[in-house]
Amino acid sequence: MDDDSRLGPQSRRSLSSAARPSFSAASILELMLEVREGGLTIPETFESEVRRSGLDEIPVTAEHARAVLSFPELARHDPFDSLLVAQAHAERLELLTADRVLLALDLPFVKDARA
Numbered sequence: 001m002d003d004d005s006r007l008g009p010q011s012r013r014s015l016s017s018a019a020r021p022s023f024s025a026a027s028i029l030e031l032m033l034e035v036r037e038g039g040l041t042i043p044e045t046f047e048s049e050v051r052r053s054g055l056d057e058i059p060v061t062a063e064h065a066r067a068v069l070s071f072p073e074l075a076r077h078d079p080f081d082s083l084l085v086a087q088a089h090a091e092r093l094e095l096l097t098a099d100r101v102l103l104a105l106d107l108p109f110v111k112d113a114r115a
Contacts, residue, residue, distance in 0.1 A: 010111075071085055098114055
């Protein structure tokens with residue numbers, strides 16, 4: 001992630017200083033669905049690289065699914081994004097994103113990954 005030009009300096013600092021840098025299992029599912037549809041190619045070593053990165057995996061729980069109801073303004077938005085917002089809220093984590101719809105919600109835990 002250190003060499004990802006899509007991450008801004010604040011996001012890099014946030015990730016490097018986070019007590020628990022993490023990723024959602026929902027994000028992996030979304031990527032794999034894109035691979036299956038032919039819209040994305042990832043290396044065979046992807047999962048092992050993610051595990052070696054030191055990021056904690058956040059599984060999807062029933063609590064996260066219920067928390068989606070706390071954000072009715074996302075009812076017509078991408079369901080994966082809705083779940084990521086709900087997970088971040090439930091787990092009290094920051095969500096780094098470039099998604100304009102999510103950033104426009106002006107939620108204190110949703111941060112612009114480009115900043």
